[in-house]
Amino acid sequence: MKKDILRIGNASAFWGDSPHAPANLVGQQPDLDYLTLDYLAEVSMSIMAIQREKDPSKGYAEDFVNVVSSLIPFWQKGSLLKVITNAGGLNPHACAKACAQILSQAGCNHLKIGVVAGDDVLLILRNQDQPSFNNLETNEPLKKNRKNLVSANAYLGAKPIAEALQRSADIVITGRVADPSLTVGPCVAHFKWEWDDYDRIAAATIAGHLIECGTQVTGGISTRWMELPDPATIGFPVVEMSSDGSFVITKPQQTGGRVTEETVKEQLLYEIGDPDQYISPDAIVSFLSLTLQKEGKDRIKISGAKGRAPPSTYKVSATYRDGFKAEAMLGIYGQESAKKARLCGEIILSKVRKAGYEIERFHLECLGQGDIVPGVLHIPSPPALKECILRICVSDHRKEALECFSKEIASLVTCGPQGVVGYTIGRPKCRPIFGYWPCLIDNSHVKPCVEVLSI
Amino acid sequence: MTIEIVHLGKIAYARSGDKGSSANVGVIAYNSQAYEFLLDYLTAEKVHEYFLPLAPRKTTRYELSNLWALNFVLEGVLAGGGSQSLRYDSQGKALGQALLEMPIEIPTQILYRCCYEGEIQ
Numbered sequence: 001m002k003k004d005i006l007r008i009g010n011a012s013a014f015w016g017d018s019p020h021a022p023a024n025l026v027g028q029q030p031d032l033d034y035l036t037l038d039y040l041a042e043v044s045m046s047i048m049a050i051q052r053e054k055d056p057s058k059g060y061a062e063d064f065v066n067v068v069s070s071l072i073p074f075w076q077k078g079s080l081l082k083v084i085t086n087a088g089g090l091n092p093h094a095c096a097k098a099c100a101q102i103l104s105q106a107g108c109n110h111l112k113i114g115v116v117a118g119d120d121v122l123l124i125l126r127n128q129d130q131p132s133f134n135n136l137e138t139n140e141p142l143k144k145n146r147k148n149l150v151s152a153n154a155y156l157g158a159k160p161i162a163e164a165l166q167r168s169a170d171i172v173i174t175g176r177v178a179d180p181s182l183t184v185g186p187c188v189a190h191f192k193w194e195w196d197d198y199d200r201i202a203a204a205t206i207a208g209h210l211i212e213c214g215t216q217v218t219g220g221i222s223t224r225w226m227e228l229p230d231p232a233t234i235g236f237p238v239v240e241m242s243s244d245g246s247f248v249i250t251k252p253q254q255t256g257g258r259v260t261e262e263t264v265k266e267q268l269l270y271e272i273g274d275p276d277q278y279i280s281p282d283a284i285v286s287f288l289s290l291t292l293q294k295e296g297k298d299r300i301k302i303s304g305a306k307g308r309a310p311p312s313t314y315k316v317s318a319t320y321r322d323g324f325k326a327e328a329m330l331g332i333y334g335q336e337s338a339k340k341a342r343l344c345g346e347i348i349l350s351k352v353r354k355a356g357y358e359i360e361r362f363h364l365e366c367l368g369q370g371d372i373v374p375g376v377l378h379i380p381s382p383p384a385l386k387e388c389i390l391r392i393c394v395s396d397h398r399k400e401a402l403e404c405f406s407k408e409i410a411s412l413v414t415c416g417p418q419g420v421v422g423y424t425i426g427r428p429k430c431r432p433i434f435g436y437w438p439c440l441i442d443n444s445h446v447k448p449c450v451e452v453l454s455i
Numbered sequence: 456m457t458i459e460i461v462h463l464g465k466i467a468y469a470r471s472g473d474k475g476s477s478a479n480v481g482v483i484a485y486n487s488q489a490y491e492f493l494l495d496y497l498t499a500e501k502v503h504e505y506f507l508p509l510a511p512r513k514t515t516r517y518e519l520s521n522l523w524a525l526n527f528v529l530e531g532v533l534a535g536g537g538s539q540s541l542r543y544d545s546q547g548k549a550l551g552q553a554l555l556e557m558p559i560e561i562p563t564q565i566l567y568r569c570c571y572e573g574e575i576q
Contacts, residue, residue: 042475043538137475137530221548223468223555262468262483265522269481271472273528275519290521322539363534363541372544373553375508393541434538436475 003033006190006241008183008207012037012085013214015044015061021214023070025236026081028252032238033190035071036182037085038212039064045151045176046319046434048089059091065098068171072106081170084161084182088173090151092117093451096173100455109455114164116174118448121316121441122152132313136438145320150434152318154441157281157310158204159195160448161185167452176317178280180208183239191243195282202285202307203245209278210249210267210302211237217249217267219257230256246303248295259298281314283307313440322435323360323397328409328428329367333387334419338366341390344416348392351408357401365391389422395433402430457563464555466569467493471551474528476536478547480554483524489569490523496559502527505557506550510534527554 009032011022026032039061052059064087074081088095096115103111125133125142126149133142153176162185164172172185187193187204195201210217217237219228228234235255240248249259257263268287272278275287286306293301328348332341345364352359365371368388370378394405406427413423463469463482466489471480482497484490503514512531519526533547534540544550561569 046538137477221470223464223470223551265483265524266468266470266481268522269470269479269483269519269524269526271474272479272481272526273474273517275517275526287519288521292522325538325541327541361541365543367543372542372549373509374542376506376553377556391543393543395539395541436537436539438475 004243006034006187007032007238008034008036008186008211008241009236009238010036010038010211010214011236012039013212013216014041015039015063017214019063019066020070021236022067025252026071026074026079028235028255029238032081034186035081035083036211037064037067037083037087038179038182039085039087040089040176042317042436043319043434045090045153045317048091049151052090057094060089060095061087064095065102068099069102072103072108075108075111076106082165082186083170084172084185086174086177086182088115088175090120090175092173092175096453099171099173100453104455111170111455112168113453113455114167114169114172115451115453116156116160116164116172116177116448118446119153119156119176121154121446122149124441124445125149125152125316125318132440132442134439136440142437142439145435145437148320148322150319150321152316154314154316154446155281156314156446156448157181158184158188160450162189163450164452165189167450169452178282179212180205180280181282183208183211184282187241196309198283198307198309199305200245201283203247203305204241205278205280205283205285205307206287206290206302206305207239207241207247210264211239213267213270215257216270217263218251218259219263222263222266224262228257232256245305246301248299248301250299259300261292261294261300264292264300264302279311279315281310283310312443314443314446316439316441318437318439319434320437322433323395324399324402324430325393325395325433326402326406326428326430327391327393328406329389329391329422330409330412331387331389331421332417332419333421334417335386337386337388338369340417341366341388344390344412344420345392347416348405348408348412352401352405355404357396357398357404359394359401359405360396362392362394367391399430406430458560459563459566460558460560461566462555463557463559466561466566467555469551469555471547471549473533473536473546476533476539477528477530478532478550480527480529480550481524482527482554483522486569487523488565490520492561492565492569493525494518497525499527502554505554506532
């Protein structure tokens, strides 16, 4: 029977979010229909590309397999919960295989896994020269970075997700899809909305935008975070979607945090550009006609979303190798700590210079002096403030230059000022930098594909 | 008419985040009077100038009167962003808090009406 209200939760905002959150949310909200789990940030794919280079069976968010494991008891007890995730990363089929294996071992052979692929456009970017591959931010041509490309993935929309669900998938594993599409897919599959019903698609897109960052809509990172009740048990969000496209954002009872107009408005504005043109592969959405209404404790109703046809291009998130970086931190305690810290930083850089390396880029910070947002706020150091953290971050295309930097740091413990602390974590690591290259690709180049596998 | 100098955070709250090497800061007024004041007062130029030490290329302001909100997009403000920025805050997470520290000059009468004094519902 078709339910009037569809409940869609989110319990992972990024790769590394709380591993117990999915099972907790399902336990707290047994009537949840869909659980969405987001694992992919802008440069996550580059990390996965390196994992896959080393081992072709890797290249996805392996944490998700443990999440599936934690949900098995619910399925064994007959739960009809469906899970939608982009944990597939660069290798959704390998991710599906790993999940199928543990589900099979647990006797969950009744479940089906949908796999959405076709987002990988690396070969197209490597082999073709198109003006649309110019950097969306700077309009630079891809040319010089083409040979250094590590990953390139189009943000697919909700259509292949909805198709997988309509073909009875219980778990849908995708590669790169637009984050809100994880929510749009189940709404369309359930309510049988038309794909050109842009106002409803826009509503689901906004719902997806609001929950995709997990607890950020239930009070996490909110301005008045200190006033949140019980932040230690902050609840993950749940959308209650109605067939007309209006929806309520809420969270399970007996969890910490809160859902208020404030928390919802803050998350609406998170990482957006023009609020009249929020572009997703399913619709172009306007936030300007939304109305928010308090419906009860921790319940905000949102209606009035407006949408129009999506563009004829997909956004591509590509990454390329762009040298290395290393960062070092040391605590400096005592008189004139900030002055001492800056001088220490300069000493290290001069030592590296004497060793023959003019470091390409470096940045010195005295944390505790307002340097997290450098130069904007002038925090007068009160005489009592006698400590700060020196952070030196350097980047260079020559690994050996950074290794030289890394080896010089420790000398400050003996040749630097009195009160230098914190060297026990060892030499700074030299890590690769992955440049971010956003661009567009014509829809005709991208062929989303859906497979539904039995276990 | 007397003028008071208070922090922006007295009449508004905020959220910031990244998009590549750019960042956005949403500023939301606690009530409609505060929004009306900010609509005139908190211009793109003022915000651009405030964040000048971070060298934004360009600052654009968008108005969301339905939410009593202004969205500022600061292009290129993250010195590369994500993996490329050398800053501790490579993703602009702290920019919201920084903007709420901005001193604003506000007529006392308006401040009296704008201030948020209630508890969270």
